[in-house]
Amino acid sequence: MLIYWASDTYSITLFGHTYFKFFPNWFYNALNIPKRLSEGMAFHFLLMWFFAINGVVYVLYTLISGEWRELVPKRNSFKEAWLVLLHDLHIRKMAPPQKKYNAAQRIAYTAIIIMGFGSLITGLAIYKPVQFNNLTWLCGGYHAARIEHFVLTIGYVLFFIIHVVQVVIAGWQNFQSVITGFEVVDDKPKRTIKPAVSDEK
Amino acid sequence: MKSKKPKKPFTIEQKINRRTFISFGTFAVLSGAAYGGWSWLKNSPKETRTVTAGAKAPLRRALNKTELAFRRVFNNNNLVKTYPKERAAKVVRYNSGIGLQTKPDVENWQLQVKKQSGEVMNITLDQLKALPKTELVFDFKCVEGWDQISYWGGVKFSDFIAHFNLTDQAAMPYVGLATPNKKYYVGIDMPSAMHPQTLLAYEMNNKPLVPQHGEPLRLIIPVKYGIKNLKCIGSMVFSNQRPPDYWAEQGYDYYSGL
Numbered sequence: 135m136l137i138y139w140a141s142d143t144y145s146i147t148l149f150g151h152t153y154f155k156f157f158p159n160w161f162y163n164a165l166n167i168p169k170r171l172s173e174g175m176a177f178h179f180l181l182m183w184f185f186a187i188n189g190v191v192y193v194l195y196t197l198i199s200g201e202w203r204e205l206v207p208k209r210n211s212f213k214e215a216w217l218v219l220l221h222d223l224h225i226r227k228m229a230p231p232q233k234k235y236n237a238a239q240r241i242a243y244t245a246i247i248i249m250g251f252g253s254l255i256t257g258l259a260i261y262k263p264v265q266f267n268n269l270t271w272l273c274g275g276y277h278a279a280r281i282e283h284f285v286l287t288i289g290y291v292l293f294f295i296i297h298v299v300q301v302v303i304a305g306w307q308n309f310q311s312v313i314t315g316f317e318v319v320d321d322k323p324k325r326t327i328k329p330a331v332s333d334e335k
Numbered sequence: 336m337k338s339k340k341p342k343k344p345f346t347i348e349q350k351i352n353r354r355t356f357i358s359f360g361t362f363a364v365l366s367g368a369a370y371g372g373w374s375w376l377k378n379s380p381k382e383t384r385t386v387t388a389g390a391k392a393p394l395r396r397a398l399n400k401t402e403l404a405f406r407r408v409f410n411n412n413n414l415v416k417t418y419p420k421e422r423a424a425k426v427v428r429y430n431s432g433i434g435l436q437t438k439p440d441v442e443n444w445q446l447q448v449k450k451q452s453g454e455v456m457n458i459t460l461d462q463l464k465a466l467p468k469t470e471l472v473f474d475f476k477c478v479e480g481w482d483q484i485s486y487w488g489g490v491k492f493s494d495f496i497a498h499f500n501l502t503d504q505a506a507m508p509y510v511g512l513a514t515p516n517k518k519y520y521v522g523i524d525m526p527s528a529m530h531p532q533t534l535l536a537y538e539m540n541n542k543p544l545v546p547q548h549g550e551p552l553r554l555i556i557p558v559k560y561g562i563k564n565l566k567c568i569g570s571m572v573f574s575n576q577r578p579p580d581y582w583a584e585q586g587y588d589y590y591s592g593l
Contacts, residue, residue: 172586176394314358
């Protein structure tokens with residue numbers, strides 16, 4: 135696999151043979167990428183700092199505040215996450231227990247942190263493969279590290295799409311609670327008829 | 336949120352409103368700041384042309400600051416990974432011929448070394464070949480994303496400096512190289528040039544360099560991207576200022592270190 139971010143015409147005109155292209159030309163053109171490699175690299179090497187600092191601050195906050203307890207998957211999370219998936223796909227009616235985060239969220243939100251850490255490591259491995267040759271070795275070499283870095287990026291895109299769709303589906307109340315940290319549940323009138331078992335919502 | 340001096344404790348309703356207001360206010364301010372910061376960056380002007388050019392001014396500042404930050408981890412003991420000769424590509428990728436448009440006169444070629452004093456040394460290929468030969472099989476890396484294991488032979492830059500009594504020149508922070516026609520030129524920071532794997536190479540795959548790959552002498556500097564590995568060296572200068580650099584004038588990082 136050749137991950138090739140520079141303008142494709144460049145490589146084709148020089149060699150006359152076509153490489154496997156991960157994206158077709160219309161994709162590059164839609165994003166206005168061709169001939170902007172230097173600009174892309176410059177953006178990358180600035181925004182990487184925000185990525186790394188943001189990640190470190192988030193992880194530290196989660197650890198210090200104790201919020202990690204709500205985020206790390208529990209032993210039964212993997213089984214439960216399956217039930218969440220079935221529920222979300224409208225295959226199964228009853229939703230598994232939802233505390234602050236359900237099992238699928240726990241897995242997803244922990245995975246994204248591990249992915250972020252992975253991007254940091256693979257990123258350093260391809261950014262300074264000589265100075266950080268140990269990291270590059272850890273990633274299985276320069277070429278492997280590039281592929282890993284790229285696959286992780288695709289992973290974020292998928293995460294982002296699913297995440298945003300889920301937030302939209304969950305509705306305004308949920309979004310509000312994401313910002314404020316609490317959700318107002320006006321349960322006064324329901325109190326007498328509320329079944330004791332369900333702790334849905 | 337009108338009551339600025341509440342005498343009574345807040346009611347639940349008020350607390351909810353208050354916290355919602357603060358949270359959404361913070362959210363709006365941060366979103367606005369992120370959006371504002373991004374559009375500022377996106378619309379920022381190009382840098383003023385110096386040794387570097389073509390990048391947005393803030394991005395160039397970031398590239399230079401990042402170089403300074405990562406320079407702390409630069410160590411000449413950190414070596415590029417080497418490979419057995421069998422792993423080296425038989426057909427070495429040819430990517431660019433900038434600077435090679437005019438065929439050099441290989442017969443009469445001499446490396447022109449300009450000292451700070453103005454004194455010029457002319458060094459022949461035979462003089463260089465008389466020095467100990469160092470071979471290197473390493474993964475050559477291009478900014479465009481490809482990499483290829485290739486096999487080079489030549490004089491270590493540091494051996495060259497020592498042999499021709501250029502140690503005082505190498506005390507300066509930069510060395511600049513250019514092709515004989517001056518169409519391609521690179522500036523290298525001295526620590527990278529003096530890295531033990533930096534070569535003035537005259538062989539590829541155990542044969543003299545071919546024109547496409549920089550006959551008769553080229554730079555092989557594994558601690559930099561391919562753009563710094565100048566083909567067909569015509570002249571060398573030592574300098575306290577950053578020498579001009581072809582790709583740094585096109586918006587690339589001046590240092591492009593690995």
